[in-house]
Amino acid sequence: KNEVEQSPQNLTAQEGEFITINCSYSVGISALHWLQQHPGGGIVSLFMLSSGKKKHGRLIATINIQEKHSSLHITASHPRDSAVYICAVSRGGSQGNLIFGKGTKLSVKP
Amino acid sequence: DTEVTQTPKHLVMGMTNKKSLKCEQHMGHRAMYWYKQKAKKPPELMFVYSYEKLSINESVPSRFSPECPNSSLLNLHLHALQPEDSALYLCASSQSGTVGEKLFFGSGTQLSVL
16 A cells, blocks of 8 residues: 555536645655646645645645645646646655655546 | 746757756755656655755666756766666755745756767
């Protein structure tokens, strides 16, 4: 079993829909990251969370430390949101040593 | 400037070639990282530099040789690569490399080894 599990693996939505991507982890963490990767491209760090909730524009990320679960929400989705969304956790030691989920591929249709 | 710049964006090389990947940041970050990402897989950490010193080498073959000439620059020297080394190579940086910092990623170098 992977230490970081994401669901769903693939998600297709219509423009304007509310989207939720889930991440569960089985290890103790110091922080959880939500990352966005467009096809063939680099990675953008969307959020880093250790507790509670963060909001940036149409994106909201929440984390429940007790339940070892995080969600990424996208409100009023748009085709430009189409990307792979990756959940990753950092456990201590070097920050770069992240445990990555397998990603959720999101396609938003106009 | 909140960018991590990687060059080249694409690289095709033969198995006998020697090439280098370059990564640059001007955010004053003191930790820099190399990741390798195969298609449809998550990134895998290769190397970590902290304050210009190699702090983590994730058992990477010696045909990959990292170098950190100064706090803004990170290179990855490639020699005698194999076709299975074809991948997206991502560079990242963070303020000091301790837990709890945001990572800034570059857009990657897509490497093809023929």
